[in-house]
Amino acid sequence: MTDTSLLIIGAAFTPEERSRLETAHAALFAASFAEVAALDSATRASVKAVAFKGHDAFSGANMDLVPNLGLIANFGVGYDAIDVDAADARGIKVTNTPDVLNDDVADLTVGMMLAYSRNLVAGHQWVMDGTWATGKALPLNRKMSGDTVGIVGMGRIGRDIADRLAAFKMDIHYHARSEKQTPDWTYHADVVDMAKAVDWLVIAIVGGEATRNYVGKDVLAALGPRGVVVNISRGTTVDEAALLDALEAKTIEGAALDVFLDEPTIDPRFLKLDNVHLQPHQGSGTVETRRAMAELQLANITAFLGGEALVTPVN
């Protein structure tokens, strides 16, 4: 057996991130829950905290592999992979890494919207492959400033997105469980009503079962032929089959997506579309922000193992 207080779980950890954790605490690494199960029982019993990264389901059964577990410290703001009810039932605390990634996610949202509307991928290729030099002009694109946008979810990330889009003179609508304190933005209690009123629909709600298929056929139909769906939340929040139908039939104009139902092996129907801008789930994917997330995850672990108050508890 190895006496270790911290178990690092997830193939997604980079060498730098692992090394930061291993330097701070007596730690062991497992790429998957299968590798956790393969550890001897005394080693598993010595683990008090888990540093978790990835989208594998952290179920109650997986928690039971680590019988004396007290903390699951998630790398990321979205913790829908972790069964928090099961953690509660076992007296396990869960932490995440909120706020430090809001700027990056909001930046990516606006970047994808501009890349979509101004066709930046095709424009760059037009120059690089010599098409421009032949004298051929890039087809005209779509103006974004001044357009009407609806944000689904006005949490901290939704707000950071809206603040940026307001600087583009966009008419901001939002849908949330309750009206928020905002500038002169328009609140909609009903998401279908909002979809009727806007051209861009930006999804910024949490993932998980409660929001599965939150944006469905009815919302897409209400959005209409100038509508563009922008998703930076989780693939589960959109009825992906309905979205693909709408994109293929052009009952909406297009989509800009950073998240998908099956990542990274996404539905091959996406790859045939010419009215999408797609990103490989890189919402928080900058050097600066991943470092800040790693530091916040470590701060929660160090606080827990030292008997201090958690920095960013979930439950």
Place this chain on the structure above:
Amino acid sequence: MTDTSLLIIGAAFTPEERSRLETAHAALFAASFAEVAALDSATRASVKAVAFKGHDAFSGANMDLVPNLGLIANFGVGYDAIDVDAADARGIKVTNTPDVLNDDVADLTVGMMLAYSRNLVAGHQWVMDGTWATGKALPLNRKMSGDTVGIVGMGRIGRDIADRLAAFKMDIHYHARSEKQTPDWTYHADVVDMAKAVDWLVIAIVGGEATRNYVGKDVLAALGPRGVVVNISRGTTVDEAALLDALEAKTIEGAALDVFLDEPTIDPRFLKLDNVHLQPHQGSGTVETRRAMAELQLANITAFLGGEALVTPVN
């Protein structure tokens, strides 16, 4: 001869733009100044106004091809292709299409900056070509929000860019001939001093001889290894050979460029770089804005031919 009051000059006009002008006025079209020269002299003498689009030099000699010319109505805000002194000397008025394109140019600027920092072209290709599905993660990118940016030129377009970037919590510096009324932005009388203080350098000055090579070797050296040059003005405002040297040697980090010295046959050194985001001069290239520009050009022509005051005179 053809008795025509309006001569439309420029291969860049779209069929829709030509037809709008031809519907409003007795008009004749010439793709180039060579075609103008080929018109019979009586036809040329009947022309009172020119609708101009493109970057061919509208010199005094070209003006003399149209002896009774009273107006050159330029399609675009930048009129550096037109010799305004020569027009003045001949009593010819010049108009342009300011303001209606500011939003689009500012949108493209921010879009190119986000496409550069978040590597959106590679990200989109990563998804579309199946690289993501192999499980390979996109390399981490660079955070833009909170960075320091210097705007060269705080005219109406510079201001529209700065207002957007302020929403990204960027620290805004600017260089202009004189200090402007702004929020708590930092004014620099000297462009080299500003380049030392910032990581992003956005060029938003007018083109023409007075600003040729305004951003030269000294500015690029001051910008340093984290520096990114963003040009949406004219290719002439940057010492392009010095910029290419700096990009190749990585004495600056990269560039996002919509304009070049020789468009559309740009310097082939650009096509070998991996630290650039390039666009085919599409600053105002949206359906909505090109229509607004066409309407403003026509409004100037109609005002002139009807003896009314010009809407947006240059001289």
